[in-house]
Amino acid sequence: MFLGTSDHNLDSKGRVILPTDFREELGESFYITMGFNRCVQVLSIAEFDRLREQIRQLPADKALALQYLLISPAKSVSPNSQGRVSIPQKLREDAGLSGEVTVVGMDTRIEIWDKEAFTAFMEQQKQASVKEALELLRL
16 A cells, blocks of 8 residues: 655656655556556556556447557556656646656555646545545544
8 A cells, every 4th residue: 555745856858766665566567657646656566457458348438548548558567676666758747747746655656746736636536526535434
């Protein structure tokens, strides 16, 4: 399970350090692809395979759309000796990543956001979605 949020910097080669506990849980190699919002997501091999299988079970038109969005841009990556992971240029561009980023543990996946975009997204969530969700949970 991936938990926690931390801020990092992309280096000039588009690499970011993932927290040690995240790297330990991911193993020696894993996948990076587009996220569900304007971010990239990191998935273990097992989680990526589970996602691929779920997509295959969908009606063809829906499966194809998700394959284009999530499967085709995916890349298998491994951290270097300093724990840095290279984010492919196309994924960085599509997610608007440059400079400061926020790495977010999201249970079964990790998201990497532009820091300012993540801050704005969280403010939006606090004002709308979270209140409704808490009411449904009766918290």
